[in-house]
Amino acid sequence: MNFSYNSGFKIQNVSFKLEEKIICGLTGNNGSGKTTLLRLLVGLLKPKSGNVKIFNNLLTRNKQELWKIRKSIGFLFQNPDDQLFAPTIEEDISFGPRNLKLEEEEVRARVDWALEAVNLSEFKNFSPFNLSWGQRKRAALAGLLAMKPKLLILDEPFANLDFKSIYNHLIILEKLRKENEITIFFTSHNLFFVEHWAEKMLFLDEGKIFFNGTPREGLGNSNVKQLLGSYDDILSLIKKSY
Ligand SMILES: Nc1ncnc2c1ncn2[C@@H]1O[C@H](COP(=O)(O)OP(=O)(O)OP(=O)(O)O)[C@@H](O)[C@H]1O
Ligand SMILES: [Mg+2]
Numbered sequence: 001m002n003f004s005y006n007s008g009f010k011i012q013n014v015s016f017k018l019e020e021k022i023i024c025g026l027t028g029n030n031g032s033g034k035t036t037l038l039r040l041l042v043g044l045l046k047p048k049s050g051n052v053k054i055f056n057n058l059l060t061r062n063k064q065e066l067w068k069i070r071k072s073i074g075f076l077f078q079n080p081d082d083q084l085f086a087p088t089i090e091e092d093i094s095f096g097p098r099n100l101k102l103e104e105e106e107v108r109a110r111v112d113w114a115l116e117a118v119n120l121s122e123f124k125n126f127s128p129f130n131l132s133w134g135q136r137k138r139a140a141l142a143g144l145l146a147m148k149p150k151l152l153i154l155d156e157p158f159a160n161l162d163f164k165s166i167y168n169h170l171i172i173l174e175k176l177r178k179e180n181e182i183t184i185f186f187t188s189h190n191l192f193f194v195e196h197w198a199e200k201m202l203f204l205d206e207g208k209i210f211f212n213g214t215p216r217e218g219l220g221n222s223n224v225k226q227l228l229g230s231y232d233d234i235l236s237l238i239k240k241s242y
Pocket of ligand 1: 032033035
């Protein structure tokens with residue numbers, strides 16, 4: 001697949017297959033094209049050449065076809081402000097299940113469950129404007145959970161969150177994996193999650209896939225390490241000696 005923005009940035013010859021029921025981490029430096037690639041995968045951007053298949057269905061520009069595929073995908077935007085649009089988070093979270101034409105009782109049950117899962121039940125009547133950034137990200141995740149998708153595409157699901165929220169997100173995601181056998185494709189700059197949570201790793205550099213394999217191999221690869229930098233480099237720069 002190929003894509004380019006008017007700014008000149010290009011996604012070049014990106015080709016990969018994601019196995020079902022696994023967790024795959026997409027990493028790469030700021031501006032390497034991770035968000036762009038995710039937007040191509042969910043049909044928010046159109047490739048210049050090549051195509052995307054999700055569960056063997058070709059992503060098309062036909063709105064009805066696209067909706068059928070989208071129903072099985074939950075896409076978490078990097079910035080929750082691109083995702084939340086309703087006056088209250090409760091309304092926001094109910095939008096997806098209502099679009100699935102579920103019974104009102106089922107919609108209510110899913111919304112309550114999703115709010116509870118991200119620890120935001122007491123904020124359900126809040127406007128997204130009156131929530132903190134991390135709370136907005138959690139509300140956005142709740143919106144996906146309420147759709148019960150088979151594939152979660154998560155753009156920086158752990159960035160800007162406190163440890164307790166990360167822990168809580170992981171509990172929910174792992175529970176969904178066990179119960180519904182979902183597939184997770186997430187981006188992260190934080191190699192901790194790529195190393196310890198992902199089963200597969202993709203490393204994007206300047207819009208090209210530089211590495212595709214296991215985190216162990218990828219994070220052990222000296223070229224990848226050099227491009228990514230490390231905590232050790234930072235530590236050696238700032239560590240105080242007393
Ligand atoms: N809408 C746009 N129009 C033109 N150029 C864009 C647009 N969005 C992103 N870009 C450019 O594409 C490149 C890749 O951006 P992208 O957001 O995909 O990177 P990223 O890997 O997700 O970065 P980060 O780690 O900061 O989230 C950047 O150089 C950016 O300037
Ligand atoms: Mg990004």
